[in-house]
Amino acid sequence: MTLNQLRAFVAAERLGSFTAAAAHLDIAQASVSELIRRLEEELDALLFVRGSRRLSLTAAGAELLPYARESIAAADEGTRAVTSLGSLGGGTATFGVLRNADFYLLGNLVQTFHRKYPAVRVRLVGQNSAETAAAISAGEIEAGLVVLPVDEDDLIITPLMQDEVLYVSSDPERVAEPITVEEFAQRRLVLYDAHFGWRDPTRRQLADRAQLAGVRIEPLIEIEHVEAALKLVAAGIGDTIVGSALLSSPAFPPGLHTASFAEPLFDTIAFARKRGRPLSRATRKLARLAEDAISEVRGLEARPRS
Template sequence: MPVRRISVRFGPRTVRTVLVAFNFRAHDEGCYSQRLDRAFKHGGGGPRRSGTGSPLPAVLRASGGRSDTVCLCHRRHLTVLDSVSGIRDRQEGTVAFGMFNSGQYVLSGLIPAFRALYPNIHVRVIGSNSAQVADLVRAGRLEAGVVALPIDARGLTMGDVLWSCEAAYFHTKPALTEPVTIEGLLQRPLVLPDSGWAQNDPTRRQLSERAQTVGMPFIPDIEVETGAAALAIAASGTAAAVASVPVAEALGYTNRLNYVSLDPPLIETFAIISRDPASLSPATQAMIKLAEEHMRMLHRQYQPT
């Protein structure tokens, strides 16, 4: 079922949903359907922004304003998770899951969805970079994680690529509207995240390879640890940043900064890795299933053209 942004109008008010896949409570289906019907018919008790206590924080797209379609998404979601036997009855435990730093912005709905279904399972999200997540999984310190590609895949089992999106050039120059080549990128002040992982970072590896083809060294003018910090510096006008469009949108910078594609476009791809899929704990299996569904939805929204 495709996921799209929709605006649902309740009288004079319009609630614009944002993509936070599966970020809703696992209500009993009958009660859930009744609440949806009331929300769509009357509006006053209808969907509100996530965190307000509404039964519909961040409503799933594609409903077209119809509660039966949203309920279908809800039932399908529960069916996926019911296939992981036994975890729903667990009283305690911990799931540790790897995720690169910027992924925590766009996959923010993953953890609330897991906790809504398994409130007694503690969650630890670990990782500042995909290369670090790969090292932790390879060493057995994590069972699985979400990474950006490419990574060093030795000793790892790589899942299918579930999500791809474009990384763009974010800047404050209104006159710059054409795609930026690697030569143009290197001639302008540039800030990049993941300073602690330098050339092991997947996005930097792609940019470094492009620089090598034109015989130029790839050395950013400014290096910071997080994508949020890089975009904040770009917003100050000090330097431009190369960042994932979904991450920039999640942080609110697609409305504050100009951005253009690189030439050729830089496409980031994402997958789930593990060391031994056959020995994954039930909690990790459940987290992976949620992550897979979430990433597929993100892929449909940010499908590169």
């Protein structure tokens, strides 16, 4: 059973003859007759009573008619949806962003995209990079920005920029010189991303360095959000780490001081998508806007800091 057969059947019933159905479908009358014949043969049932001036349905034809109409309507609706998506007159863009997206000029991403493509629905998911990578791999979102490293082998990874990770303290003496991983492990630490812990990409880099140095990093306090960690550091409770993009944010409290690691540490921000799965046009456009925002941050980071 094909859509062409069902279209011929529905048109013949509505217009009352194979000739009128052929004109409506812009095909030969013989083609309509053949489509109906094959459909009847497949169903092993007559669908029309022939011989009268106007076709009339048999009991089998009347039974088939509502299902045929539903099938055609569903196919047409699917065609319209895909066509709308291709023209960005509809569809849905699904994209994962860094949980601290605002620090990378991504806060206005949805507004910018919506102004350009107001008919497209947007699903923007902000979460830890480990979770974003898993969601892309599972097909829950199409693509996203992640901090490397991530473990998903079925992803295509395109690095976009490096953001230096800095040590942060309220005590200026602690940041007078670059800090070694051994010194870092001895400090009273307030680390964020508590849920993912050492699965977090930045923390994974620190853990690898600590292992090579023969030390263990054990934070005094673990919480979820970097903003909360910085407030605790400002209160003198402990020290933490941040990406350099955060330094110009209002979330970075006054009176805090930073230092590089003795062996500089960097977050590599990358674009990730699933291997072998083409992106919808809407998501490609959203990804391009996100990459443009990251490029702008990269340009700002290249400027000397005052």
